[in-house]
Amino acid sequence: xxxxxxxxxxxxxxxxxxxxxxxxxxxxxxxxxxxxxxxxxxxxxxxxxxxxxxxxxxxxxxxxxxxxxxxxxxxxxxxxxxxxxxxxxxxxxxxxxxxxxxxxxxxxxxxxxxxxxxxxxxxxxxxxxxxxxxxxxxxxxxxxxxxxxxxxxxxxxxxxxxxxxxxxxxxxxxxxxxxxxxxxxxxxxxxxxxxxxxxxxxxxxxxxxxxxxxxxxxxxxxxxxxxxxxxxxxxxxxxxxxxxxxxxxxxxxxxxxxxxxxxxxxxxxxxxxxxxxxxxxxxxxxxxxxxxxxxxxxxxxxxxxxxxxxxxxxxxxxxxxxxxxxxxxxxxxxxxxxxxxxxxxxxxxxxxxxxxxxxxxxxxxxxxxxxxxxxxxxxxxxxxxxxxxx
Numbered sequence: 001x002x003x004x005x006x007x008x009x010x011x012x013x014x015x016x017x018x019x020x021x022x023x024x025x026x027x028x029x030x031x032x033x034x035x036x037x038x039x040x041x042x043x044x045x046x047x048x049x050x051x052x053x054x055x056x057x058x059x060x061x062x063x064x065x066x067x068x069x070x071x072x073x074x075x076x077x078x079x080x081x082x083x084x085x086x087x088x089x090x091x092x093x094x095x096x097x098x099x100x101x102x103x104x105x106x107x108x109x110x111x112x113x114x115x116x117x118x119x120x121x122x123x124x125x126x127x128x129x130x131x132x133x134x135x136x137x138x139x140x141x142x143x144x145x146x147x148x149x150x151x152x153x154x155x156x157x158x159x160x161x162x163x164x165x166x167x168x169x170x171x172x173x174x175x176x177x178x179x180x181x182x183x184x185x186x187x188x189x190x191x192x193x194x195x196x197x198x199x200x201x202x203x204x205x206x207x208x209x210x211x212x213x214x215x216x217x218x219x220x221x222x223x224x225x226x227x228x229x230x231x232x233x234x235x236x237x238x239x240x241x242x243x244x245x246x247x248x249x250x251x252x253x254x255x256x257x258x259x260x261x262x263x264x265x266x267x268x269x270x271x272x273x274x275x276x277x278x279x280x281x282x283x284x285x286x287x288x289x290x291x292x293x294x295x296x297x298x299x300x301x302x303x304x305x306x307x308x309x310x311x312x313x314x315x316x317x318x319x320x321x322x323x324x325x326x327x328x329x330x331x332x333x334x335x336x337x338x339x340x341x342x343x344x345x346x347x348x349x350x351x352x353x354x355x356x357x358x359x360x361x362x363x364x365x366x367x368x369x370x371x372x373x374x375x376x377x378x379x380x381x382x383x384x385x386x387x388x389x390x
Contacts, residue, residue: 002067005038007209010314020067023126023201025208032206032311034249035213037064039257048259051224056080058114058217064253065118065217066210069125074150076107078117079217083225083376088344089357093364097374099231100341101218104348104382108169111380112142114218115211115242119203120146122210128201130155132194134187136239136302137166138381143203144175155200157187162302165385183297184239185307205240206311216246216253222376223254230260230267232373233324235359237352237380238271238280239306241315248318267376269324271315272359274299274331279308280315284326289313300331300389301351303380325368333358335389342383350386353379 007016007024011031016024018035027033039046046063054060058079062068083101090098103111116139123131132155133143140156147154154175158166159182170177180187188204195202205211223230236243248269254260273281276298283291294307309315319326337354341347356377363369383390 003037003063004035004066006036007033008036010034033209035209061220066122068121074121074146078106078113081105086345094371099376101378103380108141108145109382110138112138114214116142116146118214119211120150123201124150130200132191132200133203134191136184137162141169144170144173148173157191183307212242212246215242216250219247219250231376233375234267235270235356236378237355239303240309241311244318245311245314269319269322271326272355273328274304275328277305278328281326281328303352327359329355329358348382349379350381
């Protein structure tokens with residue numbers, strides 16, 4: 001059974017009692033709500049020893065996820081992706097303990113499957129019929145697939161210049177696709193207006209509390225896959241930022257469960273963005289608590305072309321609390337790193353995944369990361385939708 005107890009505002013810290021029958025999106029102050037859990041009643045009944053016999057999906061951690069309702073989770077087998085020891089790539093950059101968390105093996109070829117599995121599960125439990133999302137591509141495809149799996153309708157809004165593969169895949173799953181002039185922020189405004197007018201259920205990033213719950217399971221999995229130890233660093237490509245927000249949240253939950261010692265140093269988190277769209281990197285190095293919208297965002301990595309993220313303050317907080325950093329890389333370095341990951345490890349990496357290798361090289365050259373450190377790179381999606389870049 002889920003141990004979800006209440007929702008907490010990420011900014012004003014106000015509490016909202018969890019009601020499994022009521023749609024709860026943003027706090028009245030306009031900030032994201034985060035799910036909080038009470039694990040005290042579990043005592044020793046949920047331990048790490050119970051995990052090996054469970055299905056290898058993110059729902060193996062169902063006690064730390066929202067309740068699914070009588071129909072169970074909406075699932076396509078998402079999660080528990082491999083954490084691969086990248087020995088050959090590590091040798092190339094001079095590291096023995098380099099790992100890649102390969103999210104390309106999720107349904108619809110990206111990490112977005114995690115968040116949408118959980119969000120669609122909650123939406124179905126609440127009786128929603130039509131779900132809506134603005135997207136740079138991968139979230140649209142994931143929502144389309146999971147909505148169809150649940151027997152629901154999907155309305156997706158993407159920038160006009162999104163790669164055709166994203167449009168075709170969303171339509172493959174029966175989604176209604178609307179293309180919008182501008183960026184994902186413009187797509188979000190168009191979606192929001194129609195949501196209000198038509199009563200559609202909004203699953204935008206951090207505008208409902210549960211996509212981040214799916215993303216946080218990456219940290220649960222890494223802890224389990226490394227034998228309940230943390231790596232020294234996690235390097236993560238950041239657009240909307242729910243991955244970092246979710247994993248930082250998961251670190252605290254794993255300590256509450258007693259599975260990870262609070263005395264054990266948490267990983268240092270690194271945000272990677274494109275030089276042509278790096279609002280969080282700029283805010284981090286300027287010491288700001290929130291990022292300023294990025295003007296004229298340009299990058300071939302669709303998932304990183306996010307001029308403003310609603311959860312930017314949470315990402316910045318996680319970077320600073322973890323003593324991490326933020327790095328911007330060029331599109332050229334992303335693409336060359338895609339090739340290196342593929343040529344050395346046989347892993348299909350999107351440019352967002354390539355950005356993490358490019359960032360690692362920068363941080364090694366600066367001496368911020370040592371060759372003896374353990375590092376996890378996140379490949380958040382596969383190369384198949386980006387073959388034109390190669």
